[in-house]
Amino acid sequence: MNETRRDRDAEGRARNARPRDGLGRPLPYGAPGVERQPEGVVRTPAETLAEAQRLLDAGMPFHAHEVFEDAWKSGPEDERELWRGLAQLAVGLTHSARGNTAGGARLLRRGAGALAPFAGSAPYGIEVAALSGWARELAARVESGPTVDAAAEAPRLRG
Numbered sequence: 001m002n003e004t005r006r007d008r009d010a011e012g013r014a015r016n017a018r019p020r021d022g023l024g025r026p027l028p029y030g031a032p033g034v035e036r037q038p039e040g041v042v043r044t045p046a047e048t049l050a051e052a053q054r055l056l057d058a059g060m061p062f063h064a065h066e067v068f069e070d071a072w073k074s075g076p077e078d079e080r081e082l083w084r085g086l087a088q089l090a091v092g093l094t095h096s097a098r099g100n101t102a103g104g105a106r107l108l109r110r111g112a113g114a115l116a117p118f119a120g121s122a123p124y125g126i127e128v129a130a131l132s133g134w135a136r137e138l139a140a141r142v143e144s145g146p147t148v149d150a151a152a153e154a155p156r157l158r159g
Helices: 045-057 061-074 077-098 101-118 128-144
Strands: none
């Protein structure tokens, strides 16, 4: 029997220890990769946005998605949809940059839809209407065009 060994953390949960590239794709064991985002970090909204913007600007939307996911999981209930929508935008950009145009477009639109209830309030200075417009425009473009460059397409989260 050919049994595949799975990476486990100290509690026995499955964790993939393979290195990853800037778009979160697994690389062969031993290959140099991009350092992964630590999981479960509780940040202020300002810290979350600053770290996510840094990662987006560096062409690492997969890693930005992990930052948003931490906020989504640790934030107040009434803000979870905001952070989930931002995570979906980052994952949509990730898939678009990886060449998965259908999945990328779908996630970009889903993220824009999740942000819709926040459009009139600009929580934490987030330009929700502009982000939603960016996501819908990029979704339309990736469905009919080539793979996008994640850093070149990185959105501005705040004005």
